[in-house]
Amino acid sequence: MIAIVDYKMGNLRSVENALRRLGADFTVTADADVIRRADKVLLPGVGNAAEAMENLRAAGLVEVIRSLRQPVLGICVGMQVMCRHSEEGDVDCLGIFDARVKRFLPLPEVKVPHMGWNKIGNLETKLFKDLEGGSYVYFVHSYYPELCPDTIATATHGVMFSAALKYENFYGTQFHPEKSGDVGERIIANFLQL
């Protein structure tokens, strides 16, 4: 059973649909026991990092998430809250990944939000099994996690940043695998096989 953590950060429907298309067994929950017992945990999230931290705290899930030992995948803001700190709301986050989350500075050819399909490179770990560097995935974000020792994929939008992170059993993607076509489905399938 896969637990999709519902902490009131945006719509979970696209993540549910992606798991359904892959035939995975999942439940949407904020129940700490259900999350602890799940084989895998997905932490999606769209919106503001400070609000996401606040919601995790309000749901009593901060220590629950930190103490998980099964594979965990954070997506977008779900990944950002697993970092050390976010400039969005100047908030301390879960501190699982050794990265700070910073805001993109707009430049003439660097629109903010970073929205659309971009290439990922320097792919490491089984999360990217069967995928080549240069694969396109879908991003929508104005804040990015910096490069750090936990980086397992990079992308460039004005600056090079962490497109994905891993620390022990925790994984995170800044892009949206659930919206990234066949490449995204491969990544989710790889996560389910960890």
Add this chain to the structure above:
Amino acid sequence: MVAKRIIPCLDVKEGRTVKGVNFVDLRDVGDAVELGQHYARAGADELVYLDISATREGRNTFTRLVERIADGINIPFTVGGGISSLDDAARLLDAGADKISINSAAIASPSLIDSIAARYGSQFVVVAIDAKCMEDGVWRATTHGGSRPTDKELFSWAHEAQERGAGEILFTSMNHDGTRAGYPCDTFARLSEEITIPIIASGGAGSVKDIADVLTLGRADAALAASIFHFGEITVQELKQELKQMNIDVRL
């Protein structure tokens, strides 16, 4: 670098897509999910579904359709048409839309942008502007298919929409829409200088070169097109291959 996006736009009336030819691999070209999957397979980067239903029943049918689209399509999609309140936005978000596009409702009530963006994030809000270059040379936002100019000037309105929380601007020149004579690239380029959020170009494409021009000279981030795809003149894949040959960064 983020790739330039190609976005087919599908008109939906009473739950059925209209304006489409019979693609060989489709059983039912009027089925919005099937047509959307066809475009996704052909390499579309996103899809836009525009509800042109005039009735309440049509709107309700559209919401149910959005649920099916969200279920069946693995790329992002935007829905637009008749969205005039936070409740409308919430209903479509719950149905699974990745973004909504608002147009005349934002002109009538600009704070709608703030309230939707504050609740669901900027990435969810596309502000569509149908603008027309008036006789005095000023580009004005219009409503009712270009027939009614408003007091909003294109560049200041786009800037205001950005400040209020829009995540993208979808700009259609009503002077060019339907002409198939190309886009006003100078106007697009200026818009790109005035705002920092992505710009989607719409209305006027008659050829690959028109689309290439608006993505390069016009510095647009994405091009939205309807008729050139629906009438089978060029496939999304062929278009992207030609753009690639012109050294435009697209996802293939």
